[in-house]
Amino acid sequence: MAPSVAVENLNPKVLKCEYAVRGEIVIHAQRLQQQLQTQPGSLPFDEILYCNIGNPQSLGQKPVTFFREVLALCDHPSLLEKEETKSLFSADAISRAKEILAAIPGRATGAYSHSQGIKGLRDAIAAGIASRDGFPANADDIFVTDGASPGVHMMMQLLLRDEKDGILCPIPQYPLYSASIALHGGTLVPYYLDEKTGWGLEISDLKKQLEDARSKGIDVRALVVINPGNPTGQDNQCDIVRFCKNEGLVLLADEVYQENIYVDDKKFNSFKKIARSIGYGEDDLPLVSFQSVSKGYYGECGKRGGYMEITGFSAPVREQVYKIASVNLCSNITGQILASLVMNPPKVGDESYAAYKAEKDGILQSLARRAKALEDAFNNLEGISCNKAEGAMYLFPQIHLPQKAIEAAKAANKAPDAFYALRLLESTGIVVVPGSGFGQVPGTWHIRCTILPQEEKIPAVITRFKAFHEAFMAEYRD
Amino acid sequence: MAPSVAVENLNPKVLKCEYAVRGEIVIHAQRLQQQLQTQPGSLPFDEILYCNIGNPQSLGQKPVTFFREVLALCDHPSLLEKEETKSLFSADAISRAKEILAAIPGRATGAYSHSQGIKGLRDAIAAGIASRDGFPANADDIFVTDGASPGVHMMMQLLLRDEKDGILCPIPQYPLYSASIALHGGTLVPYYLDEKTGWGLEISDLKKQLEDARSKGIDVRALVVINPGNPTGQDNQCDIVRFCKNEGLVLLADEVYQENIYVDDKKFNSFKKIARSIGYGEDDLPLVSFQSVSKGYYGECGKRGGYMEITGFSAPVREQVYKIASVNLCSNITGQILASLVMNPPKVGDESYAAYKAEKDGILQSLARRAKALEDAFNNLEGISCNKAEGAMYLFPQIHLPQKAIEAAKAANKAPDAFYALRLLESTGIVVVPGSGFGQVPGTWHIRCTILPQEEKIPAVITRFKAFHEAFMAEYRD
Incomplete structure (x- = not known):
């Protein structure tokens, strides 16, 4: 046999x-x-x-002390009842751990959470996004994930029916996208970034590649953009947002490097902020923003924390995303806590602030x-x-x-x-x-x-x- | 539009x-x-x-103290340098945390690990399996996963080409299997457990359902068995193992309830132990055993830890499993540590043993x-x-x-x-x-x-x- x-x-x-x-x-x-x-x-x-x-x-690279203090206290909450803890941990780590535990039903850091993640942590993440962007964010739009990768996989699983469905991806690209598209049986539609202009993204090239794919019978469902990274400024981002609306594409914004900017004249602007700034609302554009605890200054890759913020999907479509998330039960709670922390680090006046900064x-x-x-x-x-x-x-x-x-x-x-x-x-x-x-x-x-x-x-x-x-x-x- | x-x-x-x-x-x-x-x-x-x-x-349900002590110390290793820690944590939790950190390259609990999980932790898991079964286990066969679910998904993704590929699943079944088979586009081939005999599994019914599916052109790739649960004794397990070998099926053994046995006359026997006991080696049977930190007495669902032990796959097939695991980078390190702990809990003589027991x-x-x-x-x-x-x-x-x-x-x-x-x-x-x-x-x-x-x-x-x-x-x- x-x-x-x-x-x-x-x-x-x-x-x-x-x-x-x-x-x-x-x-x-x-x-x-x-x-x-x-x-x-x-x-x-x-x-x-x-x-x-x-x-x-x-x-x-060493992890940020404040984050790890909070994680340790949440892993072993009985520490919070001990006197010695006050000398071992910073006061704001202790109070943050207490806040987080209070937000977890039954203080159960070992329980499956809501499929999208613990509501109180999603509230904190949404507050962090709102404060970053200056536009409201909603906890119901947040799906907390084990790093950014599972969110990307979920989107590919949702959108790709067969090899006639395509996803526009930048070249050079992050291999996660090509791998995920291959695993889910779709077609990667490439657009080339321009090496001569520091990996710039030309809308005319996007348009050309889209039309070329369509002429081959490919139903292009979404555009992947790495931000910051490829779009070279706010004007370019506005053009991308308009392009997606006009062409009926989901905008998949990989925003995991939002804290990794090394030049003074650049600033991170999320695609949601850009879209809202030009007056685009939920109905104009399906938009998914991916964030991760693995990158930034935090670099907590092994903790597998992250989230995707989904806006502009209809309720029935969102129910399908919820269902896929449910089949995986929930992302790990340690990563969920960390995702809430990186979006809400210590602030001026907190005991840890100076050390954190x-x-x-x-x-x-x-x-x-x-x-x-x-x-x-x-x-x-x-x-x-x-x-x-x-x-x-x-x-x-x-x-x-x-x-x-x-x-x-x-x-x-x-x-x-x-x-x-x-x-x-x-x-x-x-x-x-x-x-x-x-x-x-x-x-x-x-x-x-x-x-x-x-x-x-x-x-x-x-x-x-x-x-x-x-x-x-x-x-x-x- | x-x-x-x-x-x-x-x-x-x-x-x-x-x-x-x-x-x-x-x-x-x-x-x-x-x-x-x-x-x-x-x-x-x-x-x-x-x-x-x-x-x-x-x-x-409260988490087991020893496990949480070790996790907290691994999350915030600088605690190990503090004098107060000795009064807050048990001595064996401290020594276990040190062992674990020594097994992690660079003591980096925030780094992506090897795609299969940290080698030292897989060694510990393999040692736990070997001690449980009385047969050797190999760290290279272990894929540490975020709970058991991702392992099941990986297997379905690997085995299911289209709706002509089927998986034999018990009815009543665990919805993870039907959901995963549907998501990966295969066919669930049901076999009924017998309610009258306490949900017994009849080989004759298995055989009948297999032949029925084959007559409809279904290529049945694997058999899912919940153990303990459905197979009602060692004889039944031996029959299942022989059935899989004879019919060329992968045996997917869901063994996440191995610690949940409430009657004195039953004992958990892993399918690998049964197979080896009747002289079946790697070449006789592709066998995957799933284990999770979510069940047992530990119940650490939110930590998303688990593993699958894969034996009897050829090297090129195993490379494909490795590749799928790599696309997800690695499972979360907290869950990896916990998986090593539940397979190696405190032993007689350890400071924590009495409390743990x-x-x-x-x-x-x-x-x-x-x-x-x-x-x-x-x-x-x-x-x-x-x-x-x-x-x-x-x-x-x-x-x-x-x-x-x-x-x-x-x-x-x-x-x-x-x-x-x-x-x-x-x-x-x-x-x-x-x-x-x-x-x-x-x-x-x-x-x-x-x-x-x-x-x-x-x-x-x-x-x-x-x-x-x-x-x-x-x-x-x-």
């Missing part, structure tokens, strides 16, 4: 799905890491440096310096050009590979950027993701590298990278 | 999916709960009692008494017959509804059991789930009711239920 489960009889959508940030290079890196443990000294480096994924705490500023200023140092280093190397990192946690330098390197890659049966990334890993222990995992203009090659190594390690990273790159170019220069 | 998102253009799989435990009755209950808050005294009861879902802590025994003995009290109460009522609750957290009494009640339900456009459950809710505030959400032999009507209300409330629950039922029967008696 044939094996009951074999690759040949699995769901082809699963087989088709690719997830570059945890793909071949990362699996190889994990193998090398094991080798370093079992045979120290057997490789030309002594540690693996994971620059493949935005995972700040894995590279030494110092931790936050320290992290963000260091990220800005690291981004600049890496960007400069890339731009100083032969055959590499790199846009400014104005936000998020990544650089996406273009590697102008010599023809000989491209041929060597072909001989090794690898994409040229994957060939480069693999050689980089094997020489230096630095893990980056080949640009092909994100999409790139055909014939161009990139790598994606996070800006997250600890600041004191950055000079060594640059030195290792430079030595590798120069040797690589010397080997393959045409 | 037509609305861009409307029920008519959503994924039909989403529309088809039903999830009874959070369905119409529960949404109605939430409305009544709001009414109780805004207009106290406006309903014939003063609280809503949620018996629809196995959510013990929402009904007052008293908490565990207190919870399980109380659950057994509550199950018995409710079962007796149901069996003492006219027209209700209820099997023994030997495990899990639920009773599934059959309500022999009078014809007049069935007609009244029809007139109200409701299934008779839904009609009954709605009337029960409106009269008493007790929330149960109509049997139709679980499947039942056509023409029979049931309700599902958890045994979880606090023990001191059980007499009042019984009194309210009895008064409602007697009035209902008086109204509709034929």
Whole structure:
């Protein structure tokens, strides 16, 4: 009898799905890491440096103390009855934990919550959004999720009927979108960001790609925009909002990097704020905003907290979203609490404020310096050009590979950027993701590298990278 | 322009999916709960009692102290450096937290982990399984998940290509399975458990349903079994294992109730233990065991912890599972830690052992008494017959509804059991789930009711239920 489960009889959508940030290079890196443990000294480096994924705490970033104090108190509420607790925890962490516990029915941090998340925490999140945007937000519009990814999956599951349904996604894109679209059997409709204008988004290109997809019979359901990131200003955001309304698209706004802005002249404006500012209400535009505790200065990836704010969906459609959320019961309560905290951090006058502010500023200023140092280093190397990192946690330098390197890659049966990334890993222990995992203009090659190594390690990273790159170019220069 | 998102253009799989435990009755209950808050005294009861879902802590069950101590210390590790901590936490919680932090790369409880979960925690889980079963378990076979549900979804996503792929599921079943199969576009192939033999599982019925499905062109991929629950002994389990091997089915063993056994003559035997006991190895049987921190005496539903242990899958198939897990990055670290704890609770000699044992025994003995009290109460009522609750957290009494009640339900456009459950809710505030959400032999009507209300409330629950039922029967008696 044939094996009951074999690759040949699995769901082809699963087989088709690719997830570059945890793909071949990362699996190889994990193998090398094991080798370093079992045979120290057997490789030309002594540690693996994971620059493949935005995972700040894995590279030494410390969590914000206030957040962790509140989580510990909520995990073990009987601490609140002990005298010693007052000397171990800040007064505002204690009062915040009490507020949160009071908002949880039965103070039960170990109970399934409402499928959308604990109402009191959603109230706090909505208040945080309203204060950020200057427009009202409603707890009933909030679906608290285990990080942003499950929210994205839910939207894809809701919208995609078959491969004739498409989602407009930026290229380069975040692999979550291509993976989720593949898993749910839809079609990714690409639009290219313009590398020359710092990854700008041209409405004319959006329009062209939309029409092109429609001419092929694709029913384009939604537009994904990374904000901040791709839209390069408020005017551009207004144009995107109008485009979605006019074309009948759901706007899926990935706003998880809202706190990661490293230049003074930029400011985060949520798409909901922009839409309301130009007078668009619920009826004009179905809009979903994703936020996560994994990014920002908080970087609490492992806690799996986040939310999506859904506006402009009819009641019957929203019931379907509620149903999907219910099948997963609820997101984890620790992550729910954290989502409420990042949207309502300590305020001026709170005992923790000074320490919180110092931790936050320290992290963000260091990220800005690291981004600049890496960007400069890339731009100083032969055959590499790199846009400014104005936000998020990544650089996406273009590697102008010599023809000989491209041929060597072909001989090794690898994409040229994957060939480069693999050689980089094997020489230096630095893990980056080949640009092909994100999409790139055909014939161009990139790598994606996070800006997250600890600041004191950055000079060594640059030195290792430079030595590798120069040797690589010397080997393959045409 | 037509609305861009409307029920008519959503994924039909989403529309088809039903999830009874959070369905119409529960949404109605939430409305009544709001009414109780805004207009106290406006309903014939003063609280809503949620018996629809196995959510013990929402009904007052306290978490196990040791588990919460460890979680708090892991959330805020700087506590471990403080002198006061020694008086606030038990010594073994402190040492366990240190062990766990040492097993986490960089002690980073806020970092994404390996997609399968932190290796050191998987080692601990595997050790717990090995000690439970007396057969080896391997950390590489463990995928730590946010509760058991995501594991079930992953398996359905992997196995189901289209509606011609089927999964054998027990009826009555857990709605997670029907919901997940619907969402992933497969076909639920039912097999009926025998109410007369205490929900026994007959291999002959399995065989018949399998052949029937095959004759309709369904490719049956897997068998779902709830254990403990349906298989009524080791012989029955051996037969199931042989059946899966002979028929080329994946055995999906839902083993989340492994600690919930209330009768002395029953003992939990995992399907892996049974398979290995009769000499079946990896090559004989693809087997997935699901476990969760939500059930047992721990009842930590809101923490979303759990795992699946996968054996008997080929390496290329397992790579696909790894890929799906990677797209979700990782399960939440708090839940991962808790999964390692429930599989390795305090042992004789540990400082916490006595308190832990008293908490565990207190919870399980109380659950057994509550199950018995409710079962007796149901069996003492006219027209209700209820099997023994030997495990899990639920009773599934059959309500022999009078014809007049069935007609009244029809007139109200409701299934008779839904009609009954709605009337029960409106009269008493007790929330149960109509049997139709679980499947039942056509023409029979049931309700599902958890045994979880606090023990001191059980007499009042019984009194309210009895008064409602007697009035209902008086109204509709034929």
